[in-house]
Amino acid sequence: MTPGLLGGIALVAALIFSVIGLVVILLAHFLKDRRYVDSAKRISTLALLAGLVSYGSLTWAILINDFSVSYVAQSSSIENPLWVKLVTPWAALEGSILLWALIQTAYTWLVSLRVGKSLDTWRAPVALGTLFAIQVFFFALIVFVANPFGVVPNPPPDGQGTNPLLQNHWMMAVHPVFMYLGFVGLSVPFAYAMAAMVSKQYQGWIFETRWWTLVAWGFLTAGIYTGKWWSYEILGWGGYWAWDPVENASLIPWLFATAFLHTGQVQERNGLFKSWNFGFITLAFAATVFGTFLTRSGVIMSVHAFASGPVGAWFLVFLLSVLALGLGMLSRVSSEIKDAGEVKWKSREGALLGGALLFGTFAFVVVLGTIWPLVVEAFSGAEVSIGAPFFNQVSIPLGILMLLLMGIGPILPWRNTGAQVKRNITIMLVALGIGTLFGQVLGLTIGVSLTMGLFAYNLAAIWLMVSQGVRERSSSLGIPAGQALWELASSHRRRFGSHIVHFGIALAALTIAFSQTYRVTEQRTLNIGETWQTQGMEIRLLSVTAREEANRFAALAPIEVRSISREGWGSDGVYQTRLNFYPQMDAPLATPVVKYSLYNDFYFVLMQFDQERGQWATLKIIVTPLVLWLWVAGFIIAFGTIYILWPGAARVSRHQMTPTVGD
């Protein structure tokens, strides 16, 4: 059997299993018969297996260069190295939707394992039904609209090759996978929310999906981060975030999910904000579909448009159904959700709500800014652009408010404030003042100085919380401080993990302020042997050569760099700048050479070269401070998330948060 045939059969099987699963689980719901739930569980396993076989066949076809399979003929090549072949399944539209569907079957299967445990048999049919319905959509889309296993009657000797942008960096191998794990992961809390609304049990789902939401959030964060990293190291413009519509589309679900992670805690604690949580999770999941719609439909021009195709309209339909279903259910049950209670603004709940306000506003701004050019064009015919300068400016006040709230929120106790809190806040404000002043003394801009202040302020908040908890515990139990810290950190993972994540966010904000403010770009043409002194460096062009490589041509211009002043520290070395020419690409691709140092990053790009005699080369240099620390911050955020999720921690108290010392 050929891989194309096997993959196609498995694909149809996965669709059929998903449809059967949906039907069976609906029977379970309407007939209230538990046996149907058990069969649906088994069917979800079969769907996962069929998905795996289908995905495996695609990989197999790519590995053996079977160009009778349409996807392989269009998106692969004999010349590709092994690792590129292994990631080719998600390098183009059809394969990436197959990966998406496969991940969905895996999540459905994982949720089915929870039936009878955290997911009781009354709610399981709706939760699993929602997930099966999503799965049906994706498999139907692959089978009928974007089938990777189309038959090529006369197989070409070689495929058309993989998008070079994706071949240039290993980061591309993980970025889409993280993204999909995050996007698809949000379907699980959404499914639980639907189940909660149908079964009219509005409280329990918030505990049960805590873990799921954080997993999805963690993957989404990792996906956004790897995307930034790839953009920085590959696209060659010296930035990591361009406010491209598709980048925005990944940020929107992240913002809603973050809002939900925070307001969910208010519901956990005192049962408030039930309807808001339903709303946030619906919007978060809908935003993942919205993002896919933007990427795949080609309605908005973007660097990501490579994956566009005929599926856009279907995603729009899917998006509207998700919104109609989620918000429709919410409006149906909202009259029944009667939260009673009061939230004081000067309490943890109040700060969490403030967070919801800011995240909600930010999401609104990003959504509006992303779709507004389309709206303006539709109504007036005028073409406008809304890009990085706009988003950067509106993010500044929102970012400052978020950083202020991020420090204060965790330090406020639940329900009310106390005397110690006032002292703590005074200390934090002093840190804010000192940090800002320090920045001013260093001669930094006011915005960057303020971010330094806010970083110090958040650091002070975390220090105060940890040190006071440790002091109380060590004095009340008579144990050394180190032991008290260890015990607190291992018994209150959620709280300590959130400190770690918040620290990572504060550090990221600091690096973003520095790198966005002090990035310098310059371009100059050098003759061989000529030197160029700029930005604290002395750059010498050594030679200009061309080389033929397996799947591309390359022009190479090695340079030697010496640092001559403080600005250029860490730039020393010999670097191989290059331009790659791919046969399937319209324009040459400049892969920058990036030299990280503790302060400045040095970025060397070959722009043009003497094609006749190899006498000169045009170099672009970009110097950006602190980008290394942006990646460090990403690892800290990931570490904090894993710290919270690490098994053993989540299980300690599933239904009740143990009161923390100093909580």
Add this chain to the structure above:
Amino acid sequence: MTAGLRLLMLALFSLLLISPYFPNPGLAQPRPNTPPPDFPPRVYEIARELRCPACQGESTAESNAGVAVEMRRIIAEQLAQGKTEAEIRQFFVDRYGYWVLYEPPFRGYTLLVWLSPLIGMALVGFGLWRYQAAARARARTGVAGVSDEEIARLESELNLNPEQRKP
């Protein structure tokens, strides 16, 4: 293949590839083998705010398309002539329309986008305020402390609700 021949092939190859990137006949195509002018940092600061007319969502500072390269050259030229940033921007607006500015104008249709943080905050804030007011009113009068779900569970345990009996 000798190095020279390879370079020649590359040259032909890149010429072939770059050519579709000159859709605007108003911009003269530079000879492929002349070095481009040097650009000081200011050029990129201005170029970053301008959209590349021939690319998919890239700024003039980032793109390597011919038009973007030419636009950077024009910026450098006009800076050297002592023109201000606003004048240079206006030059490109006259040529390509407001579409070329990544920062939308603070009026007309795009004024709303600039006000979106305020609008968003007002909308979400209003929702939160209304919710708070309702929840507070209910807390003063209603059955605070017992959630609907707890009541439902109690009812099903007391077997008052036959619908929810274990299937």
